[in-house]
Amino acid sequence: MTNRISQKLQEDKKLLSIYFTAGYPSLNDTVSVIEGLEKNGVDMIEIGLPFSDPLADGPTIQESSTKALKNGMTTEVLFNQLKDIRKTVSIPLIIMGYFNPMLQYGVEAFCQKCQEIGIDGLIIPDLPVDVYNEEYKSIFEKHGLVNVFLITPQTSDERIRFIDSVSNGFIYMVSSASVTGAKSGFGDEQTQYFDRIAAMELKNPQIVGFGISNKETFIAATEKAKGAIIGSAFIKHLTAFGADKFDTFVNNIR
Amino acid sequence: MSYNADSRGYYGEFGGAFIPEMLYPNCEELRQNYVQVMQEDFFKKEFQQLLKDYVGRPTPLYFAERLSNKYNTKIYLKREDLCHTGAHKVNNTIGQILMAKRLGKNRIIAETGAGQHGVATATVCALMGLECVVYMGEIDIERQAPNVARMKMLGAEVRPAKSGSRTLKDATNEAIRDWINNPVDTHYIIGSVVGPHPYPDMVARFQSVISEEIKWQLKEKEGKENPDYVVACVGGGSNAAGAYYHFLDNPKVGIIAVEAAGKGIDSGESAATSALGKVGIIHGSKTLLMQTTDGQITEPYSISAGLDYPGVGPMHAHLFKSGRGEFISITDVDAMKAGLELSKLEGIIPAIESSHAFAILETRKFESDDVVVINLSGRGDKDLNTYIDYFKL
Numbered sequence: 048m049t050n051r052i053s054q055k056l057q058e059d060k061k062l063l064s065i066y067f068t069a070g071y072p073s074l075n076d077t078v079s080v081i082e083g084l085e086k087n088g089v090d091m092i093e094i095g096l097p098f099s100d101p102l103a104d105g106p107t108i109q110e111s112s113t114k115a116l117k118n119g120m121t122t123e124v125l126f127n128q129l130k131d132i133r134k135t136v137s138i139p140l141i142i143m144g145y146f147n148p149m150l151q152y153g154v155e156a157f158c159q160k161c162q163e164i165g166i167d168g169l170i171i172p173d174l175p176v177d178v179y180n181e182e183y184k185s186i187f188e189k190h191g192l193v194n195v196f197l198i199t200p201q202t203s204d205e206r207i208r209f210i211d212s213v214s215n216g217f218i219y220m221v222s223s224a225s226v227t228g229a230k231s232g233f234g235d236e237q238t239q240y241f242d243r244i245a246a247m248e249l250k251n252p253q254i255v256g257f258g259i260s261n262k263e264t265f266i267a268a269t270e271k272a273k274g275a276i277i278g279s280a281f282i283k284h285l286t287a288f289g290a291d292k293f294d295t296f297v298n299n300i301r
Numbered sequence: 302m303s304y305n306a307d308s309r310g311y312y313g314e315f316g317g318a319f320i321p322e323m324l325y326p327n328c329e330e331l332r333q334n335y336v337q338v339m340q341e342d343f344f345k346k347e348f349q350q351l352l353k354d355y356v357g358r359p360t361p362l363y364f365a366e367r368l369s370n371k372y373n374t375k376i377y378l379k380r381e382d383l384c385h386t387g388a389h390k391v392n393n394t395i396g397q398i399l400m401a402k403r404l405g406k407n408r409i410i411a412e413t414g415a416g417q418h419g420v421a422t423a424t425v426c427a428l429m430g431l432e433c434v435v436y437m438g439e440i441d442i443e444r445q446a447p448n449v450a451r452m453k454m455l456g457a458e459v460r461p462a463k464s465g466s467r468t469l470k471d472a473t474n475e476a477i478r479d480w481i482n483n484p485v486d487t488h489y490i491i492g493s494v495v496g497p498h499p500y501p502d503m504v505a506r507f508q509s510v511i512s513e514e515i516k517w518q519l520k521e522k523e524g525k526e527n528p529d530y531v532v533a534c535v536g537g538g539s540n541a542a543g544a545y546y547h548f549l550d551n552p553k554v555g556i557i558a559v560e561a562a563g564k565g566i567d568s569g570e571s572a573a574t575s576a577l578g579k580v581g582i583i584h585g586s587k588t589l590l591m592q593t594t595d596g597q598i599t600e601p602y603s604i605s606a607g608l609d610y611p612g613v614g615p616m617h618a619h620l621f622k623s624g625r626g627e628f629i630s631i632t633d634v635d636a637m638k639a640g641l642e643l644s645k646l647e648g649i650i651p652a653i654e655s656s657h658a659f660a661i662l663e664t665r666k667f668e669s670d671d672v673v674v675i676n677l678s679g680r681g682d683k684d685l686n687t688y689i690d691y692f693k694l
Contacts, residue, residue, distance in 0.1 A: 099465060100471075103478075147581045172322070178319070201484050224482060
């Protein structure tokens with residue numbers, strides 16, 4: 048599949064991916080955040096579609112989601128904000144969100160809209176692999192969307208092989224048993240986990256998320272993996288400094 | 302048609318396990334073990350012994366003569382209000398704490414709304430000497446001070462859920478997050494037939510003792526095992542699941558589910574999920590839930606904290622959708638009236654949740670020879686302040 052994500056994964060460098068919550072800090076910041084991140088050399092962006100009950104997220108992303116919803120963010124508003132995004136932005140864009148809002152929009156309609164806009168992939172933490180395979184895989188593929196699955200230190204080798212076999216972009220390696228933003232830094236357990244996954248020689252590259260907030264953790268996470276995702280630390284930056292100055296944040300990471 | 306969960310945890314189109322990968326090992330360990338463990342002789346013996354000696358089972362099936370005369374039908378009350386801790390909730394927490402021990406867990410977490418499930422969980426943790434953390438919405442902590450004190454006396458730590466609307470659904474989110482952060486040593490005791498597979502089925506099986514007893518008790522009193530109707534209130538739906546369980550596959554037994562209409566179905570302040578909900582995902586389960594058109598989960602309302610949940614267990618969603626269950630919703634006003642009536646006619650002060658089930662007698666007519674079993678899921682002690690304020694007692 049030729050997709051911006053696949054192309055980006057072939058580049059000979061460690062990838063920096065940033066997650067942010069759409070409509071945060073202000074409703075209309077979405078596009079300027081994306082443009083600003085690309086301008087500062089970020090390789091890939093995960094656009095968070097806010098949800099009222101984000102089970103896998105810690106307080107930072109919960110609060111940004113609550114605020115974004117209060118600001119008036121909806122699936123429809125997000126699609127409208129993004130409709131001309133491909134006129135200015137060329138890096139891969141992924142929408143990350145929980146399954147219920149997509150289900151209410153209609154999965155087929157959601158995927159079609161993503162394709163029209165130029166979204167390259169989706170990360171849906173609470174859509175299980177087996178349900179995806181049986182009910183939605185053909186829809187995603189029809190619209191050229193990469194679906195990204197998560198693995199954790201508790202995921203068995205057998206299940207990792209299975210997830211690798213059904214993935215067609217990259218694997219999202221959750222660094223520790225935690226919700227987002229819970230821990231910073233890596234210990235021996237993470238190092239062993241990174242080594243274990245590297246030794247499996249999976250067909251899909253891995254990008255590490257959860258627990259990455261600065262240069263040190265970025266380097267540690269990408270020693271074996273293809274890239275790393277920063278979420279909560281960037282949301283904190285947005286909260287503190289607003290949606291227009293990202294050069295120091297990005298430069299402090301690499 | 303089957304009304305129980307299939308091997309993947311589906312009731313018709315509802316159920317399943319819509320969980321993030323971080324929870325997969327936790328749920329998978331339970332899924333692979335729960336049926337087998339529950340069938341082990343040693344497990345069954347210990348469970349039944351505790352239900353008898355500690356909970357006080359079997360609970361009576363009581364023929365309510367004055368109530369029956371008033372409504373000209375034969376009404377039996379299944380007295381779950383007489384269980385230790387004051388409600389049916391403890392049937393499930395006893396079962397799950399034994400399951401947790403069997404799986405080698407040493408730390409227990411739970412969510413609670415009004416505090417009844419939190420108290421039932423703290424109770425069994427004290428009984429077994431296990432660490433217990435109960436998540437409770439910050440707003441509920443203020444509203445339910447006596448139950449917070451009970452949990453503390455029993456040795457549990459009560460952690461406030463400060464996110465979202467700071468009530469039951471947010472306490473459930475926090476408990477799930479705790480489980481993500483502690484995947485190895487912790488068991489999550491969910492309090493109702495909700496959440497990802499295998500919880501709805503496991504909790505229904507632990508609560509099924511209610512209908513198991515109704516069968517032989519009714520045989521003794523009426524000479525037949527099956528009533529014409531079983532009536533229960535439904536929030537998440539655990540007392541109802543237990544009361545219906547052994548009658549689900551017998552179409553001659555009418556299943557009546559009573560939801561909380563709050564201030565009225567169209568008032569914007571209601572918890573009548575079957576009337577107001579649409580298919581979606583809540584707490585890892587595909588079911589009917591109250592939500593915006595955009596798929597954000599909305600906050601329900603009922604005077605009864607135990608019915609104040611925006612979703613409903615997948616078993617009940619299926620009973621509604623398939624037409625097997627008759628769903629009726631009852632307003633705060635009618636529930637309170639029914640609670641007062643039961644107190645005066647039978648000398649039993651019911652929990653406000655259970656009062657909803659009694660309120661259908663005003664409008665839902667039964668034949669004079671119908672045998673109607675109403676599940677009296679809890680006693681009203683915990684609701685005394687609400688009764689006092691409402692009736693200016």
